[in-house]
Amino acid sequence: MTALHPFRCTFRLPFSSYSSSSSLGSRRLRCSGDNQAPAALDTNKLVLEVKEKLQREHANLPIGKNGRDDEEMLLWFLKDRRFSVEEAAMKLSMAIKWREDFGVSNLCQESVQELYATGKAYVHDFPDNKGRPVFVVVARKHFPGKQEFIEDERLCVHMIENALSKLPPGVEQILGIIDLRGFRIENTDIKFLKFLIDVFYYYYPKRLGQVLFVNAPLVFRPVWQLMKPLLKSYASLARFCDMETVRKEYFTESTVPPDFLD
Numbered sequence: 001m002t003a004l005h006p007f008r009c010t011f012r013l014p015f016s017s018y019s020s021s022s023s024l025g026s027r028r029l030r031c032s033g034d035n036q037a038p039a040a041l042d043t044n045k046l047v048l049e050v051k052e053k054l055q056r057e058h059a060n061l062p063i064g065k066n067g068r069d070d071e072e073m074l075l076w077f078l079k080d081r082r083f084s085v086e087e088a089a090m091k092l093s094m095a096i097k098w099r100e101d102f103g104v105s106n107l108c109q110e111s112v113q114e115l116y117a118t119g120k121a122y123v124h125d126f127p128d129n130k131g132r133p134v135f136v137v138v139a140r141k142h143f144p145g146k147q148e149f150i151e152d153e154r155l156c157v158h159m160i161e162n163a164l165s166k167l168p169p170g171v172e173q174i175l176g177i178i179d180l181r182g183f184r185i186e187n188t189d190i191k192f193l194k195f196l197i198d199v200f201y202y203y204y205p206k207r208l209g210q211v212l213f214v215n216a217p218l219v220f221r222p223v224w225q226l227m228k229p230l231l232k233s234y235a236s237l238a239r240f241c242d243m244e245t246v247r248k249e250y251f252t253e254s255t256v257p258p259d260f261l262d
Contacts, residue, residue, distance in 0.1 A: 173209030
């Protein structure tokens with residue numbers, strides 16, 4: 001496993017949602033809020049600038065889907081970097097190199113089958129009420145050290161990729177649900193949490209819309225106090241709730257994950 005990139009402290013951007021479009025036709029976007037950019041942007045021109053910069057400076061990076069010439073990906077990272085060509089190209093080169101080193105394109109159900117069979121994480125068959133694909137983590141089934149750390153990393157990335165592959169038109173983010181029923185101290189894994197934060201910040205920026213912590217027991221409180229400083233702005237995505245909230249606010253009776261029907 002290649003170590004995470006040394007640019008770890010380079011970027012500081014609030015992790016909040018924004019709207020985008022996968023169409024890259026000649027058009028202009030009006031920006032406000034966190035995207036402090038000129039009132040009108042020729043996004044097609046900016047995408048071309050990033051593409052040309054990557055070609056000049058990182059010609060060894062792959063092309064194609066999720067490569068240095070993937071215009072949809074280039075636009076997404078431009079928005080993440082407030083339309084800075086320089087910063088978008090830097091973050092993109094890091095992300096594309098990571099995907100290549102990690103072997104993201106080689107991940108499949110068979111490659112993570114052993115851990116997937118434990119039921120510790122899965123992508124739900126139905127989206128939530130906002131149309132967001134849903135991945136579920138069952139914390140009580142996670143035991144750090146029982147398997148190689150890289151195997152947990154691969155399962156995590158496979159779940160993210162699987163969820164993102166289910167994004168319907170017009171939906172750009174996914175929902176995470178952490179099932180904390182039966183959670184015990186031995187299920188705590190701060191090292192894996194750090195990996196997860198880095199993955200979503202550097203390689204899948206702004207793809208996580210919200211995280212639900214469901215039925216958190218008292219024993220989880222000190223764990224959360226350790227987690228919260230690490231999460232920084234990510235903490236604003238967290239919501240503590242019960243199973244009834246999950247059923248009534250996020251799903252219909254026919255789409256709720258079976259584990260939350262009881």
